[in-house]
Amino acid sequence: xxxxxxxxxxxxxxxxxxxxxxxxxxxxxxxxxxxxxxxxxxxxxxxxxxxxxxxxxxxxxxxxxxxxxxxxxxxxxxxxxxxxxxx
Numbered sequence: 001x002x003x004x005x006x007x008x009x010x011x012x013x014x015x016x017x018x019x020x021x022x023x024x025x026x027x028x029x030x031x032x033x034x035x036x037x038x039x040x041x042x043x044x045x046x047x048x049x050x051x052x053x054x055x056x057x058x059x060x061x062x063x064x065x066x067x068x069x070x071x072x073x074x075x076x077x078x079x080x081x082x083x084x085x086x087x
Contacts (some may be wrong), residue, residue, distance in 0.1 A: 001060045003033075003040045006058070010034060015066040018043070018059045025066055 006028065015025040026046030028034075035042035043054045 001057050001063065003057065006034050006061065008042065009063060009065075012065060014046070015064055016046075016055060016060045018055065020059075020060075021063055024053055024055050026051070057060045 008030055010031040013025065013027055015023055018025050024046055026048030029045040029047050029052070030041065030043075033039075041057065043056045044060070045052065045054050
Protein backbone atom coordinates (compact mmCIF):
# COMPACT_ATOMS: atom_id res chain seq x y z
CA UNK A 1 0.00 0.00 0.00
CA UNK A 2 1.00 3.59 -0.45
CA UNK A 3 1.89 5.68 2.62
CA UNK A 4 -0.74 8.30 1.72
CA UNK A 5 -3.47 5.70 2.17
CA UNK A 6 -2.66 5.57 5.91
CA UNK A 7 -3.20 9.30 6.57
CA UNK A 8 -6.90 8.97 7.56
CA UNK A 9 -6.00 6.20 10.03
CA UNK A 10 -3.07 7.72 11.94
CA UNK A 11 -5.01 8.19 15.19
CA UNK A 12 -7.33 5.20 14.94
CA UNK A 13 -7.23 1.54 15.88
CA UNK A 14 -6.75 -0.23 12.55
CA UNK A 15 -6.55 -3.71 11.11
CA UNK A 16 -4.41 -4.56 8.08
CA UNK A 17 -4.65 -7.67 5.94
CA UNK A 18 -1.36 -9.07 4.64
CA UNK A 19 -0.59 -10.85 1.38
CA UNK A 20 -0.61 -14.26 3.13
CA UNK A 21 -4.11 -13.70 4.58
CA UNK A 22 -2.99 -12.93 8.12
CA UNK A 23 -4.08 -9.79 9.91
CA UNK A 24 -2.43 -7.36 12.28
CA UNK A 25 -4.21 -4.75 14.36
CA UNK A 26 -3.30 -1.83 16.57
CA UNK A 27 -2.57 1.85 16.79
CA UNK A 28 0.13 3.31 14.51
CA UNK A 29 3.17 4.24 16.60
CA UNK A 30 5.16 5.87 13.78
CA UNK A 31 2.65 8.46 12.44
CA UNK A 32 5.32 11.09 11.78
CA UNK A 33 6.90 8.81 9.18
CA UNK A 34 3.71 9.01 7.12
CA UNK A 35 3.74 12.80 7.15
CA UNK A 36 7.28 12.99 5.74
CA UNK A 37 6.94 13.19 1.96
CA UNK A 38 10.70 13.28 1.33
CA UNK A 39 11.39 9.91 2.96
CA UNK A 40 8.23 7.76 2.84
CA UNK A 41 8.06 4.89 5.33
CA UNK A 42 8.68 1.29 4.34
CA UNK A 43 6.70 -0.20 7.24
CA UNK A 44 3.96 0.59 9.71
CA UNK A 45 4.51 0.00 13.43
CA UNK A 46 1.40 -1.21 15.24
CA UNK A 47 0.86 -1.55 18.99
CA UNK A 48 -1.98 -3.61 20.38
CA UNK A 49 -1.88 -4.00 24.14
CA UNK A 50 1.60 -5.26 24.98
CA UNK A 51 2.31 -6.49 21.46
CA UNK A 52 4.21 -4.34 18.97
CA UNK A 53 4.83 -5.28 15.36
CA UNK A 54 6.47 -3.75 12.30
CA UNK A 55 4.59 -4.62 9.11
CA UNK A 56 6.16 -3.89 5.70
CA UNK A 57 3.87 -1.70 3.58
CA UNK A 58 4.65 -3.90 0.57
CA UNK A 59 2.86 -6.84 2.25
CA UNK A 60 -0.35 -4.96 3.16
CA UNK A 61 -3.32 -5.59 0.87
CA UNK A 62 -6.00 -3.66 2.76
CA UNK A 63 -6.54 -1.44 5.76
CA UNK A 64 -9.70 -0.87 7.75
CA UNK A 65 -11.35 -0.24 11.09
CA UNK A 66 -12.22 -3.47 12.93
CA UNK A 67 -15.32 -3.88 15.04
CA UNK A 68 -13.61 -3.49 18.42
CA UNK A 69 -16.31 -5.30 20.37
CA UNK A 70 -15.57 -8.41 18.29
CA UNK A 71 -11.87 -8.44 19.20
CA UNK A 72 -12.24 -9.36 22.89
CA UNK A 73 -13.92 -12.31 24.54
CA UNK A 74 -14.20 -12.66 28.30
CA UNK A 75 -14.41 -16.20 29.68
CA UNK A 76 -17.28 -17.00 32.00
CA UNK A 77 -16.32 -19.36 34.80
CA UNK A 78 -19.19 -21.28 36.36
CA UNK A 79 -17.27 -24.04 38.19
CA UNK A 80 -18.18 -23.73 41.93
CA UNK A 81 -14.95 -25.58 42.89
CA UNK A 82 -12.91 -22.56 41.78
CA UNK A 83 -14.18 -20.37 44.64
CA UNK A 84 -12.96 -20.63 48.22
CA UNK A 85 -15.33 -21.05 51.16
CA UNK A 86 -15.09 -18.56 54.01
CA UNK A 87 -15.75 -21.29 56.67
